[in-house]
Amino acid sequence: MGASLPHRVPSPDRTRAGSRGELDGTVGDAVALDHAVADLVRRTRFPVAFGGLAVDDEIRVTSIHGARTHNLQGLVVKASRGLGGRALVEKRPRLALDYRSSRSITHDYDRAVLGEGIATLFAVPVLVSGRARGVIYCGSWAESPVGDVVARPAFTVAEELSSELRIRDEVQRRLALSPVRAAADPMPAATREELRETYAELRSIAAVVDDPALRARLGRLEQRLATLSHDAADPPLELDVRLSPREVDVLACAALGSTNAEIAATLDLKEGTVKSYLQSAMAKLDASTRHAAVVTARRAGLLP
Template sequence: MRVNGRGESVEVRAALLRMRRSGLLPVSFGGLVAGGGGLPVGYGARQFRISELAGTATEALRGLAITTGNGLGGKTLAMGRPYAVTEYRDSRVISHEYDAAVASEGLRSVLAVPVVVQRRVRGVLYGALRQPFALGDRPLNVALDAARELEQALVIRDEAQRLLSFAQAPLPADPRAWEEVREAHAELRALAGQVPDARLREELLSACIRLAAAGAPPQAPRTGPAPGAPQLTPRELDVLSSISSGATNAAAAARLRLRPETVKSYLRSAMRKLGAHTRLEAVVAARRAGLLP
């Protein structure tokens, strides 16, 4: 499956609003290459569309298809580097296929920064002024920070897509392959805690429930925990899931972005609820209860 583009649009808008709220880039706009595509830095994706606007006075830029190499954004797309012009209409360092749309919005000084994920240009963010002022380091750094934040959000979405695809595939019959299932379950739970998008987070947790229930004995198929199963908190389950995949307390803490002492506390609480005296007993009891795969 493909994680829908709605969440990506929300994240692009958040990046643009961050740029605009700095007070240095009152107009911002941008978009991503469709389908999560893009070629390695230096080769350029073929095209992207400007899909999100902030601080604009018209809709002239919305939906504009930016082709690699064309205009300021196309140059950024092709080269994977930031570029800026002080007077867009008169600049000799870019081509001018999009002058009409830029003029309709009344833009003069414009900068563009690439959104790069795993060395692939996934989109471009623009910041602009309606006056011909040189855009120096401060506005450029604001745009770069917004791009980095968006890149991190896209990395999380890409990983969510990979794990959800795995979780929705037919589960293995070979018992030896269940270690991979358990690792995916632990990664899904850890990732869900980092996702601000409530819909995506719910999708990840639903996949976790499916993987956990799939480990139930064949004679008692379930779609969730067994009746009467201990009520573990989400964080207790996160910790237990990481431990079940072979992680040490320190590794679980790093994965879940917790302190090792906090991991120990959650683990002790989970063991008490499960009536277990060791980590292994806790994992076995959680699997029997349909809480872990």
């Protein structure tokens, strides 16, 4: 489909996102979107990709990769208008094999799309809990067929972005239950348990994610949760201990009171494997019971 020139629109302000933490909803979601759009170019045969999140029934394009011009910058697509607007409302992928002559869409955005030189455009909605949260696009500068082999990677990228946004939404929701408090004030027990359940769910999801970059971002969310739930009145425990990712997964589930069988089902492991991980973690933490291991891991900041 051709080679792109090394032009791309600057991604969201990552410095600001990092300084405010990975749980900043707006910035964090935009960063997740930018990673997904970059993946579209890397994992599909399309040389140009762009996308935006839905705000007030509009798709506000904030990420563009592989473009040869600046025509797509600042693009705002209204619901039902253009290819992406239809994908947003219909909640299903839309394809314009020959965008210029397509009669199935409105042509409100020809100046941007045709100005970039796009001939074939493919729009995939990002669905989170049944709601369209945005649209990602891939395009080529020559008319190109789009079959299952070509479309499948785009669907995969959209599904991965959907999963990350869903996780971020849940973390934000649960954190919102905890009011800002003075450092000396204890976190309400119910809120702390909500955070711990979220942490365990994040660990179980991250365990089956293949993308290293996505796993790393999930890891930062986990660490943020662990930090937020730490009791400031309880001095941290300094430990020279390194638990394996699976040992942390198992301990996080054990912290919720799950049995070995329940942990095995959650993490898709054998019950004997779960027992082995627990025993290893207990030995590293010098704990005689799983409860003691959880308490030590929490004091050391290894668990929320």
